[in-house]
Amino acid sequence: MRVSYAFLLFVGITLLILPTAIVTIKTSAQFSMFNPRWDGCSEFAKLLNERGSVVPLMYPYNSIGLGGYKGILVIVGPNMEFSPLEAEEVKNFLENGGTLFLADDFGTGNSLLEKLGINTRFSKEPLKDLFYSKKSEFPVVVRIEEPELAVGVDKLILNVPSVIVSNKGEILSSKVSIVGKNMRSYPILVELKYKRGKIILLSDPSILINDMSNYNRRFIVNLIDYIGSGTFYFDESHHYDFNPYSVTTAYIHRELDREKAFQVFIVVSALAILIESGIINRIIKSISRIFSKKEEELVKDIPEWVDIALVERIVSEIKTGTKLGDRYGWKRVYNKLKE
Numbered sequence: 001m002r003v004s005y006a007f008l009l010f011v012g013i014t015l016l017i018l019p020t021a022i023v024t025i026k027t028s029a030q031f032s033m034f035n036p037r038w039d040g041c042s043e044f045a046k047l048l049n050e051r052g053s054v055v056p057l058m059y060p061y062n063s064i065g066l067g068g069y070k071g072i073l074v075i076v077g078p079n080m081e082f083s084p085l086e087a088e089e090v091k092n093f094l095e096n097g098g099t100l101f102l103a104d105d106f107g108t109g110n111s112l113l114e115k116l117g118i119n120t121r122f123s124k125e126p127l128k129d130l131f132y133s134k135k136s137e138f139p140v141v142v143r144i145e146e147p148e149l150a151v152g153v154d155k156l157i158l159n160v161p162s163v164i165v166s167n168k169g170e171i172l173s174s175k176v177s178i179v180g181k182n183m184r185s186y187p188i189l190v191e192l193k194y195k196r197g198k199i200i201l202l203s204d205p206s207i208l209i210n211d212m213s214n215y216n217r218r219f220i221v222n223l224i225d226y227i228g229s230g231t232f233y234f235d236e237s238h239h240y241d242f243n244p245y246s247v248t249t250a251y252i253h254r255e256l257d258r259e260k261a262f263q264v265f266i267v268v269s270a271l272a273i274l275i276e277s278g279i280i281n282r283i284i285k286s287i288s289r290i291f292s293k294k295e296e297e298l299v300k301d302i303p304e305w306v307d308i309a310l311v312e313r314i315v316s317e318i319k320t321g322t323k324l325g326d327r328y329g330w331k332r333v334y335n336k337l338k339e
Contacts, residue, residue, distance in 0.1 A: 029239040031077030031205055038211035041076055047220060048074070051229045058236050060086055067092025071231035072099045077205040078238035079107050087115030094197030101227050103205035105162035108238070120192060121165045122203055127186060129177040133157050133215075139173065141188055146170035149189070149222045156188075157215045161204035164190045200227060 027034045033045035033056060048054050052071075057064065062085035066073070073093060082090075090112065094100060102109050110121050129139035139158045144150040149170060156171065163179055169187025177186055192199040202223075207216050 027243055029236075029241045029243060031209065032236060032239055033234045034236070036210070039209050041208050041210070043210045043213045044076075044208045044220060045234060047224055048232045048234070051224050052231055054232045054234055056234050056236050060237060061089035062086055066090065066233070067096070069093060069231075069233060070096060070098060071233060072101060072228050073233045073235065074101050074227075075109070075112075075235040075238065076103045076208055077107055078102075078104060078109055078112075078235065080238040080240045081108050082112040082115060082238070084115060087112060091116060094199070095195040097196040099197055099228050100194075100199045101202070102199065103202040103208060105160070105204055105206070107205075109201075116194070116199075118192065118194075118199070120190060120201065122201070123163045123165055123179055123186075125162070125180050127158070127161045127163050127173060127177055127179055127203075129174055131174055131176075139177065141171060141173055143172040143174065143185070144170070145172065146189075146226070148226050149219065151218075151222055153219045153222060156207070156219050157212065158188070158204045159206035159209075159212055161188065161206070163187060164201055164203045166190050 026036065027040075028037065029035055030039045031041050033041050033054065036042045045054055057066070057073075060083065061067075062083070066086075066089040073090065090100060094116075102112065104110075104122050106122070106124060106126075113121060127139055128136065131140045131142075132138050133140050137160050139161060141156040141158060142154070144153060144156065163173065163177075163186035166187045169190045171187070171189035173186045173188060175185045176183060179186055188203050190201045192201070206212055208220065213220060
């Protein structure tokens with residue numbers, strides 16, 4: 001018996017120190033969560049993972065039944081068209097209460113908005129502003145109208161951004177910004193209601209790349225909180241250059257956690273004490289007595305006009321087969337079943 005307890009202790013501790021296998025994928029595709037280089041979104045994906053679970057989508061939406069999912073669909077820098085069937089899945093996803101976060105500038109995000117029947121669009125012309133960081137390609141935004149997005153953020157540095165053609169927005173450029181020949185304030189981030197769900201549009205996906213995360217990290221954290229938590233479905237299927245050049249399995253060897261090892265020891269020790277002391281046997285016997293009592297109570301509940309002795313004799317005859325003979329009695333049936 002002691003060997004059994006030692007074996008249980010050995011198995012428990014072994015499970016604590018077994019290496020964990022993790023499949024790692026790397027790609028050079030821009031805006032991919034698997035791209036650890038300057039133009040990838042691996043850091044953004046890590047922050048998403050801190051708020052929930054991140055699931056990459058590598059196949060068309062209609063082939064995976066996206067419409068039945070619940071959570072947040074994250075699309076960053078798409079450069080492949082969305083099919084009508086995919087748009088239908090996104091509609092169902094939103095109608096079921098999902099959230100669509102679409103960050104785009106001059107890509108193909110408008111093809112999805114059009115198929116969803118939304119008039120709001122991403123401008124095809126870049127934003128120019130008198131306020132910028134180092135170079136004019138990096139406009140600076142300070143008008144963050146949504147309080148939740150503004151916590152701890154004094155400015156937002158963009159990277160060759162577009163704007164959103166809309167009358168309102170949660171983040172706006174300065175009043176001296178220019179798109180084409182028009183000077184005015186333009187929306188950078190817009191939230192739209194769609195049936196039971198919502199759509200959040202951001203006109204500069206480059207805010208989220210690894211190279212810009214150091215400048216905008218606090219804003220990105222606020223943005224993720226603003227989007228929501230739960231399961232984040234990260235779109236990889238609309239990056240036409242998604243070309244995994246490395247798919248490997250990494251093994252992480254864990255050191256023995258003394259606290260957990262002690263917990264395993266306590267559990268096995270407690271189990272041994274309960275078994276050796278006979279407590280478990282006594283509990284089982286107590287339960288058996290309770291059920292026996294219940295059977296006796298059933299007999300007591302029989303009406304007074306019933307002959308209890310007769311009932312007990314009939315039950316006994318059924319069990320022993322004395323009236324029917326061993327050929328048809330309970331013993332015969334029981335032996336037959338055993339065969």
